[in-house]
Amino acid sequence: MALPPVEPQPGLPRLPIALLTxxxxxxxxxxxxxxxxxxxxxxxxxxxxxxRLSPEEVIGGNLYERFSALPRAWLEQKLRxxxxxxxxxxxxxxxxxxxxxxxxxxxxxGGSEPMRQDCAFIPLVHDGEVRAxxxxxxxxxxxxxxxxxxxxxxxxxxxxxxxxxxTGVYNRRKLEQVLETEIQRARRYRQELSVLxxxxxxxxxxxxxxxxxxxxxxxRHVATKAxxxxxxxxxxxxxxxxxxVALLPGEAVSGALIAAERLREAVAKPFAALVEIPLSITIxxxxxxxxxxxxxxxxxxxxxxxxxxASKQAGRDRVTAFDPLTASAVH
Amino acid sequence: MTTPIxxxxxxxxxxxxxxxxxxxxxxxxxEALGGFVGLAVPGxxxxxxxxxxxxxxxxxxxEDELEAVHQPFFGAFMGESMIVFDGRVHAHLANLPGYAVxxxxxxxxxxxxxxxxxxxxxxxxxxxxxxxxxxxEIVSFAAPARFGSRSEIRTFLSRDAAAWHQGLIVNxxxxxxxxxxxxxxxVFLPEHSLQRIDAAxxxxxxxxxxx
Numbered sequence: 001m002a003l004p005p006v007e008p009q010p011g012l013p014r015l016p017i018a019l020l021t022x023x024x025x026x027x028x029x030x031x032x033x034x035x036x037x038x039x040x041x042x043x044x045x046x047x048x049x050x051x052r053l054s055p056e057e058v059i060g061g062n063l064y065e066r067f068s069a070l071p072r073a074w075l076e077q078k079l080r081x082x083x084x085x086x087x088x089x090x091x092x093x094x095x096x097x098x099x100x101x102x103x104x105x106x107x108x109x110g111g112s113e114p115m116r117q118d119c120a121f122i123p124l125v126h127d128g129e130v131r132a133x134x135x136x137x138x139x140x141x142x143x144x145x146x147x148x149x150x151x152x153x154x155x156x157x158x159x160x161x162x163x164x165x166x167t168g169v170y171n172r173r174k175l176e177q178v179l180e181t182e183i184q185r186a187r188r189y190r191q192e193l194s195v196l197x198x199x200x201x202x203x204x205x206x207x208x209x210x211x212x213x214x215x216x217x218x219x220r221h222v223a224t225k226a227x228x229x230x231x232x233x234x235x236x237x238x239x240x241x242x243x244x245v246a247l248l249p250g251e252a253v254s255g256a257l258i259a260a261e262r263l264r265e266a267v268a269k270p271f272a273a274l275v276e277i278p279l280s281i282t283i284x285x286x287x288x289x290x291x292x293x294x295x296x297x298x299x300x301x302x303x304x305x306x307x308x309x310a311s312k313q314a315g316r317d318r319v320t321a322f323d324p325l326t327a328s329a330v331h
Numbered sequence: 332m333t334t335p336i337x338x339x340x341x342x343x344x345x346x347x348x349x350x351x352x353x354x355x356x357x358x359x360x361x362e363a364l365g366g367f368v369g370l371a372v373p374g375x376x377x378x379x380x381x382x383x384x385x386x387x388x389x390x391x392x393x394e395d396e397l398e399a400v401h402q403p404f405f406g407a408f409m410g411e412s413m414i415v416f417d418g419r420v421h422a423h424l425a426n427l428p429g430y431a432v433x434x435x436x437x438x439x440x441x442x443x444x445x446x447x448x449x450x451x452x453x454x455x456x457x458x459x460x461x462x463x464x465x466x467x468e469i470v471s472f473a474a475p476a477r478f479g480s481r482s483e484i485r486t487f488l489s490r491d492a493a494a495w496h497q498g499l500i501v502n503x504x505x506x507x508x509x510x511x512x513x514x515x516x517x518v519f520l521p522e523h524s525l526q527r528i529d530a531a532x533x534x535x536x537x538x539x540x541x542x
Contacts, residue, residue: 077429078449081363087456088472095445118474125469 030100030117030137033124036083038063038076041132050102050115069101082121083130089121093140100137116144164238166216167223175237175245179297182235182249186290191249193290194256197304198222198263199243201282201316210279217273218242218281225266230259245301253289253321260285260319268317284311288322336377337499337525341532348535349373352461353503360457360505365428367508370458374502381500383517384489391417391513399484400451402475404459407468407531408524410498412455412516414505415484419512420447427507448475454505458516462501466531497522 015023024031025045033042043058053066064072082089091099093116100117104110118138123130162174170178179195186193200206200218207215219242226236226246235247246263248256264285270278286307294300307322314320337345350372357370387393396418403411424430424446425438438446452475463470478484498521505514520528 074430081429081449081453084363085359085453085457085460087453087460089449089452089456090472090474091445092448092474095441095448120474122471 029139031134032058032063032137033132033134034063034079035132036079036130038079040066042134047100047137050105051100067100070099075099078121079133082123082133086123086125086130088123091117091119093118093144097144099135104141110141111145113141113144115139116141164223167220167238169223169227169244170235170237172237172239175235175239175247176297178235178237179247179300182247183290183294183297183300186249192252192255194248194251194253195288195290195300195304196246196248196256196260196263196285197239197243197301197308198226198246198260198283198285199308201284201312203242203281206279206281210273214273214279215242217271218279221271221273221281222267222283226263229263229266234259245304251289253287256287256289257319257321260287264317264319282317284308284316285319286311286322287319291324293324337529337532341529341536342375344532344536345528346373346375348465348532349375349462349501352463352465353458355464356457356461360454363429363453363457364507369504369506369508370461371504371506373461376500376502378495378498378500378519383495383500386502386515386517387415387488391419392515394418395481395485397481397484398447399478399487400448400455400475401478402452402455403473404470405473406470407463407466408470408520408527410518410520410524412459412518414451414455414514414516415488416447416514417512420514423507423510423512424450444477448477451475454514454516455518458501458503458505459518462518462520466528466535468527468531495519499525499528 024042027044028046030047030050031042031044032040032047034040040058040061040063043053043055047058048054058066064070064076078089078091081087098114098117099119102115102117104113104115116139118140120136120138122134122136124132124134162170164171182193185191200222203215203218206218219238222242222244223236223238226244230236230246230248233249234251235249237245239245248259251259264283267281267283270280273279286304286309288300288303288307290300303322303324307320311318311320353370353373357368360370361368387397392415394417398416398418398420399413401411401413403409421443424443425436427446427450430446430449452472455475456472459470459472478487496519498519501516501518501520503516503518505516
């Protein structure tokens, strides 16, 4: 088709309609236009290339018959509103991944997922009437992919920010948050809540004798035993260097003492720790429980710490409960 | 810096035109959404006079549960619109006529968001056209977006007058038959759009005077 050269027109310079048509055809977004009855009036090259259906095959036919995979009821209602209200409508890949299913078209860099699409429905208004509606389809697969990566990274970071790097149990910051919510929950549902605080006996001696790497193994050993002997619903955190805290929701002090004793015995069994002969370590444990007069989370931790101190004073490798009556710890 | 604020006569004329425009918008919305639609008489205020937060201080607006969608528009004049729903809107999203949802079906969170965004888009579109059409202007729209959180909505609404750009806010209440949620549309027209509106009003008023 021979086109006249573009010459400056008198008055307002204008792009000839024929060139405008080329732009609409060649632009790197999908554009199709439908009449009120669903007849396709226009189908540009982008859609031709990606669906492998030519304008000849699509134009003049009914959109829903040609593309039976389209969500017909939804799309008809959406288009109807655009015709009625003479206003735009949109879809986002965030809620509806695509309008036309198009397989990934990037042979070098693409993945296996279909193209993500943002769509705009534009009413073509002439003399006050909507003559047809154009649907503009934008490939937002890149946005989708970077958003997915960002979401994954954020999820990983969020998980890491509440975990202890050496042992994988929760860290102190997370413990402080969880302790507050567990106290509230226990009060609301009138349930028990117990707290264990424990640390490795003579930890400095382990480090001095075997080196810090073995010390790290000992810390990991205690964390592993705490996770495996306590219930899945219990919460284990590394509180400081060789010190741990466990929260036992729904458990009274009497039950927590039994759990603590089981943990103490499990830790005391020799374990392989980078040295030729298996290493043996022990822990001391302090136990306390939530009471109606417990003023704050800090108070619970202080009580458990006091009971832990009593275990140490009494010779280590043992479990002690905090006694609220004497505000001291009893064995 | 001079502020070309619409004269009182122009403001009155605009109020009259927008009243008519919203009437048309209400009728079109009723047809599109399949039910009686109530659009209250729109309020028109200059931003430096209007306390936006006060619009949302009473009744169920005062509750924490709000949902809001904002959407820019452009063309003959440009601006941004916002629709705020009270929290009860969520209960109605699964049974709005015209959204191809099976009766009694549970909507996934993505489906809920899609219906909410489209409802917002439709009501905002009708209201903005209710301003543009009587002025014989045509506007285009960008995609709507949901406010991320309730506190974000509250913070935005309670900005003091100084934080708002100079301009005009048209606010109109929207009600859908037999559905108990409130919604309120705010259309914000910044200063540079008011010049265009002023010109359109001059054209229309001169036409009336000549006719």
